[in-house]
Amino acid sequence: GHRRFAELLAVCHAPRLGALPAPGGVAMAWPAGPARRRLHGMLCLLVAAVPWGSSSLDAAAEVAVTAPTALSRASTEAEALALLMAPGGQGLAAAKAWDPSEAGRLISRSWWSASKELVRAFQQEANTARTVALDSAVRKQVGALRQSADDLLLALSPQESERIGVVRCASQWAQNSTAIFLTVKFAHRWSSPGALKLHDESMNVSSCCLNFSASGEHSQLRKRYALDLHLFGDVLEDAWSWQHASAGRVTVEIGKAKPAAWPRLVRSTSRPANLGVWDAMESKWQSELRDFGKAEKRQNKEAKSAQADPEAAEADDEALHDEFSRTCFNNATSPFFKNRQIAVLCDTYWPPRMKGKLGRSTTWLVLFYSPSEMKCDDHSAKCTTTGDRWLAVGKKIPQVSPDAKVGAVNCDLHASFCSAQDVGHMPYVRRYKAGKRKILYGDWDIDSLMQFIRS
Numbered sequence: 001g002h003r004r005f006a007e008l009l010a011v012c013h014a015p016r017l018g019a020l021p022a023p024g025g026v027a028m029a030w031p032a033g034p035a036r037r038r039l040h041g042m043l044c045l046l047v048a049a050v051p052w053g054s055s056s057l058d059a060a061a062e063v064a065v066t067a068p069t070a071l072s073r074a075s076t077e078a079e080a081l082a083l084l085m086a087p088g089g090q091g092l093a094a095a096k097a098w099d100p101s102e103a104g105r106l107i108s109r110s111w112w113s114a115s116k117e118l119v120r121a122f123q124q125e126a127n128t129a130r131t132v133a134l135d136s137a138v139r140k141q142v143g144a145l146r147q148s149a150d151d152l153l154l155a156l157s158p159q160e161s162e163r164i165g166v167v168r169c170a171s172q173w174a175q176n177s178t179a180i181f182l183t184v185k186f187a188h189r190w191s192s193p194g195a196l197k198l199h200d201e202s203m204n205v206s207s208c209c210l211n212f213s214a215s216g217e218h219s220q221l222r223k224r225y226a227l228d229l230h231l232f233g234d235v236l237e238d239a240w241s242w243q244h245a246s247a248g249r250v251t252v253e254i255g256k257a258k259p260a261a262w263p264r265l266v267r268s269t270s271r272p273a274n275l276g277v278w279d280a281m282e283s284k285w286q287s288e289l290r291d292f293g294k295a296e297k298r299q300n301k302e303a304k305s306a307q308a309d310p311e312a313a314e315a316d317d318e319a320l321h322d323e324f325s326r327t328c329f330n331n332a333t334s335p336f337f338k339n340r341q342i343a344v345l346c347d348t349y350w351p352p353r354m355k356g357k358l359g360r361s362t363t364w365l366v367l368f369y370s371p372s373e374m375k376c377d378d379h380s381a382k383c384t385t386t387g388d389r390w391l392a393v394g395k396k397i398p399q400v401s402p403d404a405k406v407g408a409v410n411c412d413l414h415a416s417f418c419s420a421q422d423v424g425h426m427p428y429v430r431r432y433k434a435g436k437r438k439i440l441y442g443d444w445d446i447d448s449l450m451q452f453i454r455s
Helices: 002-017 034-048 054-073 077-084 090-095 102-108 112-125 128-156 279-305 310-325 381-400 415-420 446-454
Strands: 165-168 170-175 179-185 197-205 209-218 221-230 235-245 249-256 275-277 363-369 404-410 428-433 436-439
Touching (some): 077 112, 102 112, 102 128, 197 235, 209 249, 279 310, 363 446, 428 446
Parallel strands (some): 363 404
Antiparallel strands (some): 170 179, 179 249, 197 209, 209 221, 235 249, 363 428
């Protein structure tokens, strides 16, 4: 074995060192044939990297014979581990001769312990180029195995279209006076991760409705994704666009048929559970909506002054308040988000400065509050208590005092307006009556509030 191999290596040294007798006086000749010639060339290349000497030749011979094919010839993981963990540093020495692709062969056989030992050997070798090559081989093979496993799990899910589950997509919306903006997530809840692999996407917008559908995979299950909305008002069929966004979402922009401030996105008064407000986009267009509301208010006022019929004027006054009440927004953290007993007030709709029966002629009880200060995101006791008490006020006051109205201002969304109203520590209650205002001190019980209204 090794001795004969050392004799063969000596032949490669002979041209450099002069005439060198073969060890043991054995005459050596290379048989004819391409395979033998290739082997001779490989051995000579190895000799070029090994110092001359009998012990070096024996070590080189051992590595050359064992290393290139030893791992690939191992029939069990135990055999591979024995090679890699050989005592006296032999495993590390052998690992230096192995190609990084050997790791891929071990991983493909699920020999994980042997794979880890090979990685440790390469790390001890501290050869950057070989370590990088090993890293690439390991990641490539592990990625292929992971993809195969995902495909197998996906094959377990129903293949028939009628058995594939449908996900009603979560969405958020905002608006300006001429368009609505939607961001749609490929998940049932906005807080859940959206599916990243979709195909067969279809988006259609008609004068009344938006319809979206797609197919995809999520958590190794086939899913169908859908969103169907009957919009509050008419939209332009030829003035809309959509595009993919990050994190499993799409964004949509749709032009309104006529300028308006919509009170809600959908025609139904029942808001879908997974429909929310797109806060960033709403903040972007808040000033534009406010200016639009002021201009619309002036137009309505001019039209109103041209009418002499008192009943018609009263009806127009109610219509005006109804229209402008839609320009004030709230967010999902507000304790009054789903309740219409409490009028949502803001700078664009502020009855205490409006003329008419529902404006300055009416006594208004207004609560200024901050959902963030009350930690409404965490459903704190302060937020819940404040909301419940003011909802009780909104329900009771109209019964005992028909000329009084109850409203609230979300100072998180309308901070500049609250500042202009000189709002102090929140929650903060103030009465507005005949152009004058007064702060409520003390409890919010009905008797105290009735006395406060009449004072």
